[in-house]
Amino acid sequence: AENTACAPVFSPRHFEGENNDKFFTHPKNAKALAAYLFAHNHLFYLMELSTALLLLLLSLCEAPAVPMLRLGIFVHATLELFALIVVVFELSMKMRWLGFQTFIRHKRTMVKTCVLFVQFIEAIVVLVRQTSHVRITRALRCIFLVDCRYCGAVRRNLRQIFQSLPPFIDILLLLLFFMVIFAILGELYLWKVNVFFQYFNTLENSLVNLFVLLTTSNFPDVMMPSYARNPWSCVFFIVYLSIELYFIMNLLLAVVFDTFNDIEKRKFKSLLLHKRTAIQHAYRLLITKQRPSGISFKHFEGLLRFYKPRMCARERYLTFKALNQSNTPLVSLKDFYNFYEVVGLKWKAKRNREHWFDDLPRTAFLIFKGINILVKSRAFQYTMYTVVAVNGVWILVETFMLQGGNFFSRNVPWSYIVFLTIYGVELLLKTTGLGPVEYLSSGWNLFDFSVTLFAFLGLMALAFNMEPFYFIVVLRPLQLLRLFKLKKRYRNVLDTMFELFPRMASLGLTLLIFYYCFAIVGMEFFAGVVYPNCCNTSTVADAYRWVNHTVGNKTVVEEGYYYLNNFDNILNSFGKGSFVCSKDYSLEGVTSQTTHWSRLYFMIFYIVTMVVMTIIVAFILDAFVFRMNYTRKNQDSEEDNGIVLEKEISKEEVIGIIELYKRISAATETAQLQKIVLQMDKYGQMSAVFLGRRSRTKSDLSMKMYEEEIQVCGLELEISASLSGETNIT
C-alpha cells in the first residue's frame, strides 16, 4: 500500500536525472501520469518514428517523383493526412501529460504544432485542388523526425550547432569581408585579362569565383588566364588563399573547437549537477521520519522496483550493498550520490572455475587445456599475423596480375579456400580454447569472427554463383585490419574509431536532415531544368556535353555526365548536394538555365554544409585529443575492462531479505532468493561472491580527467543543487 502511494514520486521518468530532463515537465497528477506512461514506451516511440519516416518518404512519391514510385495525388495526399492525424494524436497525448501551461512553454513542441497546422492545411488544399502546388514547406517535415524520442542524439547535435553559431557567424563575416575586398581588387585588376573568361569581369562573377575558390575546385583554372598574361598576378591568388583558406577557415575550426570544448565541460558539469539534484529529491522522499539518517533496504527496494522493473531481487540487494559504504543498514545521502554509477552494474556470481571445460572428464580437459595454452601463446598470435600479412600480399599480387580481367570466374580460386580454411581453424581453436562467451567478449575477436563469416558466405556465393552477393567477397581485405592490433597507437585509434561510430552516425543523420531540406527546396525551384549541352560559352561546357558521333561502325557517345546532376526528383536532388560540396562548377549549369539568384541557393547550401562539417571535424578532433590525453595520463593501467565491483553476501543476509519479501508477500522474489540459499547449501558455502561489471562510459572518463575541477566545484554543487531550472531537456 505504501509503495503504490509513492508511485508518482518514483515514476521511472521522475527519477531519471540521468537524462537531464527538466523537472517541471514531470507529470503532476494521476491522469497526467497515465498519459505519461502511455506516451513513454517503445511501441509509442516506434509509432512516432514511423509516422515521421512516412512523411519524409512521401517526397519520393509526390510530383516530381522518382519514376518507379510515382503515386496518384489522391493516394499520397490521403497518406499524408493519415500520418498528420497520427501526429495530432501524439501531440494531444503530450498535452494531456504536460498540461496546457507547460505545453505552451515548451518551444520545440510549439514549433511542431505550427508546422503540423500548416501541413494539414496544405494537404487539404492539395486534396481539394487535385494538383500539387509549390510546397517548399515540405522541407519542414524534418521536424517530425527530429522530435522523435529515438532522435535525441540529433537534437543534441542541432543544439550544439546552434550554440557554436554566434562565434562561427562572427568569423564568417570576417571571411566574407575579405572576400568582398578581394572581389573589388580582382575586378579592378584582373578584369582586363579576363574579358573572355568571365571570371572577374563583373563584381558578381568576381565574388562567385572567389567563393568557389574557397573549395579550391576551380583553382588553377581561375588563375591561369591572368597568369598567362602576367605571372605576378599569382600573388593575388596566393595572398587570397593564404588569408581565407589557411587562416580564416582554420580560425573557424578553432572557434568551433573551442566552443565545443567549453560546452562539453559545462554540459558535463551541469549533468553532474542535475543528477545530484535528482538524487537529493529522491533521498528526501525516501527517508522516513523514524529513520532520518538514511534509506532502509525496504524503501530502496521500492524505488528500484519502479526505476528498473526487470531487476531481480538478488541484484536489488547487491546494488543496495554496493551503495552502502558504512556498516549500518541505512544508506546515507553521501553514499546515495553514487546511485547512477552503481545501478548500471550487471551482477554475476563469481565463477570458481577458471575455464569453461574445468568440469569435463580428464582427457577432454587435457585436450582443451592444451588448446587454451596454444591459443593464448605469442607464437600462435604471431603466426596468425604472418598468415594475414601473406594473405594481404597475395590479394595485392592477384589483383595486380588481373589487369582488368574478370575476377569473378566460375571456379573459386584455391588461395581463397586455403586462407579461409586457416581462418576457420583459428576460429574453431579459439572458440573451443577460450569458450564461446569469453571469445566473443572481446571486440577484436568479434571483428575476426564476422569477417571470417562473411568470407565464408562469399565463398558460398561464389560456389553457387549467386551474383548479387558477390560484394561480400570483396570484404575480404578487411581481414588485414587485424595487423594494426600489433601497435598500441593503432589499437587506441581503432578503438576510438569504434567508440565514435554512434556519434558519427547521428552527425551523419543531422547532415542528411539538412540535405533533405535543401533537396526539397532545390527540387521546387529547379526541377525540370535541362542540362545536356548547356553553358556552351563557359569553361565547363565539356562537362555537360552530350553528343553521339560515329567512329568506324560504332556509335560513340561522348558524355560529360554533369548533366546527370539535376533536381528532377528527390534522389537526384540529394546527389546534387554532394557534388556542390566538392565542385561548385555545377552551379554554372543551373545558373545558365535559370536566374543568377540560384547561385544564392548554392552558396547558402555550401555554408550550411561547411558549418556541419566544421562541427564534425571539431568533434573528431576533440574526441581524439581527449582520448590521447587520457591515455597519456593513465599510461600504467594498460588495458581496462570497464568497472568491476566485488561483493560478498552471507547466508544470514539472504535469509533476512527472504523474510522481508515474505512479509510484503512477493512470491517471485522469495523464490529467486531461496534458489541462492539452496545453491549455497549444495556447495556447503556460508557466503557467495558476486561480481558487478559495466563498461566505462565517457562520463567516467570525464570524471577522471576533470577530477581536480570537480573537487573544487563539489561544494558549489551542493549549494546550488536546488537550482534545477538551469539544466536542459535533451
Next chain:
Amino acid sequence: AENTACAPVFSPRHFEGENNDKFFTHPKNAKALAAYLFAHNHLFYLMELSTALLLLLLSLCEAPAVPMLRLGIFVHATLELFALIVVVFELSMKMRWLGFQTFIRHKRTMVKTCVLFVQFIEAIVVLVRQTSHVRITRALRCIFLVDCRYCGAVRRNLRQIFQSLPPFIDILLLLLFFMVIFAILGELYLWKVNVFFQYFNTLENSLVNLFVLLTTSNFPDVMMPSYARNPWSCVFFIVYLSIELYFIMNLLLAVVFDTFNDIEKRKFKSLLLHKRTAIQHAYRLLITKQRPSGISFKHFEGLLRFYKPRMCARERYLTFKALNQSNTPLVSLKDFYNFYEVVGLKWKAKRNREHWFDDLPRTAFLIFKGINILVKSRAFQYTMYTVVAVNGVWILVETFMLQGGNFFSRNVPWSYIVFLTIYGVELLLKTTGLGPVEYLSSGWNLFDFSVTLFAFLGLMALAFNMEPFYFIVVLRPLQLLRLFKLKKRYRNVLDTMFELFPRMASLGLTLLIFYYCFAIVGMEFFAGVVYPNCCNTSTVADAYRWVNHTVGNKTVVEEGYYYLNNFDNILNSFGKGSFVCSKDYSLEGVTSQTTHWSRLYFMIFYIVTMVVMTIIVAFILDAFVFRMNYTRKNQDSEEDNGIVLEKEISKEEVIGIIELYKRISAATETAQLQKIVLQMDKYGQMSAVFLGRRSRTKSDLSMKMYEEEIQVCGLELEISASLSGETNIT
C-alpha cells in the same frame, strides 16, 4: 681589473640561458672566446645569410636557367666556388670556437660540412668539364640557409616537424592501408564501367585516382562514369571519402595537434628550467666570499655591462632596484630568478604632465585640450566608424557600377578626395590631440596611419599618372578593417593574427625551403618536357589544348593554359608545386610525356606539403585556442598594455651610485647620473619616479596559464636544475 677577469664568464652568450643554448657549446678559453666574439655579431650573421642566399639564387642562373638571368658556366661556377669558400671560412671559425671534439659531436654542423664537401667537388667538376651534369644535390643547398643565425625560427619549425613525424607516419600508414583496400575493391568492381576512362582499369590507376581523390580535385569526374551506369556505385565513393578524408585526415590533424600541444608545454618547461640553471650558474659566479647572501650592485653592474653593453647607468640601477624585492642592498638568488623578466624593461621617467601640450600657453592649451577631449569622445569614434562604413558601401557601389569599365581614368574620382580629406583631418586631429608619441603607440592607430598614408600616395600616383604605383590605390578597402574594432571577438582575433604573423612567416619560409628542394629535383627530372596538346586520350586534354583558329577576321587562341606549368626553370618549377597541391591532374601531363614513376615524385611532394600544412593548421589552432582560453580566464582585465613596473629613486641613492662610478672612474656613467641630479634640483624634487615597460610575450602568457603546474614543478626544477644537458640548441 676584476671585471676583465670575469669576461669569459659574463660573455653575452655564456649568460644567455634565454636562447636555450647547450652549455657545452660555450667557449672554453681566451682563444675560443676571440673566435666566439668574432662569429657572433650582426656583420658575421649577415655574411652567413648572404652567402646562403647567393648559393640558393644561383639556381636561377644555372642551366636550365630563367632566360633573363642566364649566366655562362664559368661565371656561375666561379661564383659558387667563391660562396663555398666563404662557408668554409665560417665553419673554420666555428671549429676554432667550439673545439674539434664539440664540433664533431654537433650533428647539424657535421651535415653541413658533408654537404659543403660534396658541393665543392661538384663545383670543381663543373668548372673542369665546362658543362652542367645532373645535380640533384643542389637541393641540399638549403642547409646553408637553415643553419643561418637568423633562421632560428625555421630550425625550430623543422624540429617540430620531425618531432611530429612518428605519430604522423603511423596514421599515414593507416590512410595508405585503406587506400590500398579501396583500390583493390575499385579495380574489382568498377573496372568494367571504366574501360574507356582509365580511372580504375589497373591497380596502379586505381591507386593514383584514389590518392588524387584525397585532394577532391577529381571528385565528380572520377565517379560520374560509374554513377551513370549504376547509381549505387556512389556508395563506394561516399564510404571512401568519409573514412579517408573526413576521418583519417582529421585524425592526422588531431595527432599533430596533440603532439604540438605536448611539445609546447614541455618546451616551455625545459626553457624555464634552462633559464633557471643559467641564473644559478651566474649567481654562483657573482657572489663574493665576503657577501655570500646576495649580489651587490657593483657586481651586478659588471654583469649588465657585458650582457647589455648599450644600457645606460640609470637603467642598470633601475634594473637592480626592480630585481631587489628586499630592503637589503643585496639581490638574493630568489629575486635574481626574475632577471630575464626584468632586464627586458624599457625605463622612462614618469611624466608629471598628462598631455604633451601642458606646458604651452593658455590659449593653445585650451585648443589642444578641446581637440583631445573631442578625439577621445565616443561620438567622434562612432562618426568615424560611420564614415568608414559609408566609404565601404561607396566603393562597393562604385565597383558594381563599373561593370568592366576602366577604373583608372585620367581624372581622380571626387569621392576619393573627399574621403581621403576626412581621414587626413582625423589623422591630424588625433596626432595633435594625443601627441604623436601616444598616437603611434597603439597598433590600431599605426594601422590607420599607414593606410591613410598609402591612400595619399595612391592619390599622388593617380594625379601624376604613375601607372606602376596604381596598386597602392586598391589598398584603400583595407580602411574597412577598422570597423572590426567594434567587437571584442574581432579585436582578439585580429590581435592574434598580427601576433602570429612572424611565426606564420617562418612557417611559410620552411614551406618554401621544401618547395625549393622539390623544384630542383623536378627541374632535373622533367625540364624540357613539352606539354601543349599532350594527353589527348585523357580527360584533361582540354586543359592542355593550344590551338589557333580563325573566327571572322580575328585569330582566336584557344588555350588550356595547363601547359604553362612546366619545369623549364626554377621559377616555373615553384609554380608547378603550388598547382600540384590543388589539382593533381597536372601529374597526368607529366606522366604522359615521361614514365609512370614520375607520379611518385608528385605523391611524395603532396605528402610533404600535407605534413607541413597540417603543422601550420595545428599551429594556428593551438595559438587561437590558447588565446581564447587565456581571454576566458582573464575576462575582468579588459585591455592589457604589456607589463609595467614603477620604481622611485631618491636623490641620496643617485649620489651614492655616482660615488661608486667615480671610484671605478667611469666618466660617461657619472655624467649621465649627474644629469638626473641636476633635473631633480631644477624641479625641487627629492626623488624621481621611473616606469619600466615591455610588451607581454608568449612566455608570460604561458607562465600565467600553466601557473598551477609550474607551482608544482617548481621544487622539482630546483632539484634538477643542474641537469642542463637535457635542453637543446635552438
